[in-house]
Amino acid sequence: xxxxxxxxxxxxxxxxxxxxxxxxxxxxxxxxxxxxxxxxxxxxxxxxxxxxxxxxxxxxxxxxxxxxxxxxxxxxxxxxxxxxxxxxxxxxxxxxxxxxxxxxxxxxxxxxxxxxxxxxxxxxxxxxxxxxxxxxxxxxxxxxxxxxxxxxxxxxxxxxxxxxxxxxxxxxxxxxxxxxxxxxxxxxxxx
Numbered sequence: 568x569x570x571x572x573x574x575x576x577x578x579x580x581x582x583x584x585x586x587x588x589x590x591x592x593x594x595x596x597x598x599x600x601x602x603x604x605x606x607x608x609x610x611x612x613x614x615x616x617x618x619x620x621x622x623x624x625x626x627x628x629x630x631x632x633x634x635x636x637x638x639x640x641x642x643x644x645x646x647x648x649x650x651x652x653x654x655x656x657x658x659x660x661x662x663x664x665x666x667x668x669x670x671x672x673x674x675x676x677x678x679x680x681x682x683x684x685x686x687x688x689x690x691x692x693x694x695x696x697x698x699x700x701x702x703x704x705x706x707x708x709x710x711x712x713x714x715x716x717x718x719x720x721x722x723x724x725x726x727x728x729x730x731x732x733x734x735x736x737x738x739x740x741x742x743x744x745x746x747x748x749x750x751x752x753x754x755x756x757x758x
Contacts, residue, residue: 620674621681621724621757622647626666626731637662639748648757653750656693656736667698667734670755672724682721682756688713688749695737696749700730713751 623643640653656662672679688696696713700722708730711720724730736749 618673619646619648619755619757620677620679621670621672621755623650623753623755624669624671624729626664626668628664628666637664640750647755649752649754651750651752653748654734654736655748656738658692658738659740661695661735661737664734666731668732668753669729670700670724670732671729672726675727678723678725679757680721681724682719683711683753684756685711685713685718685751685753687716687718688751690749692739692741693736693749694739695735697735698753699733699735701733702730703728711753 624647625641625643637655637657638652639655640651642652643650650668652667654662654664670681683698683700693714698711698713700708700710700720702708708722709720711718711732
């Protein structure tokens, strides 16, 4: 025989078993969803910088070591797309630097369009200031006039070819040695 209160306890337990089973499934489901697996993979990435196809190169007559009296500073940027120089002309005469800079197309497979730009030189004593771009056979391709309102020149440079720039600076009467140091930055854009 069963104790008087045991039947009611059995009924309570029987009525809660489905809830207990559902609760147990929910707890196990939540625990399973909280498990995260992480896999680590090793990947090597190699990066490099592609140099521009057309680059500035110092001309054979340029730089302080070649022309210490006339070119007091000469620098080509690390990426070889700009050069800066300070040129001191000779009062009341014309200074010509035959190979002031070079432009080299390092692309063996294609010609490239090149644009050179520089700020305008507005010194009143400068009567002419040009950078002529020549082939290695001394054929003039174009001229960058540094006295123009917006000095710009565009030309095509064939594959695996080097052109050179010839600088000409003419100073007027009355120019003194202290007022003609001209610092220019020439920028190269390649298409």
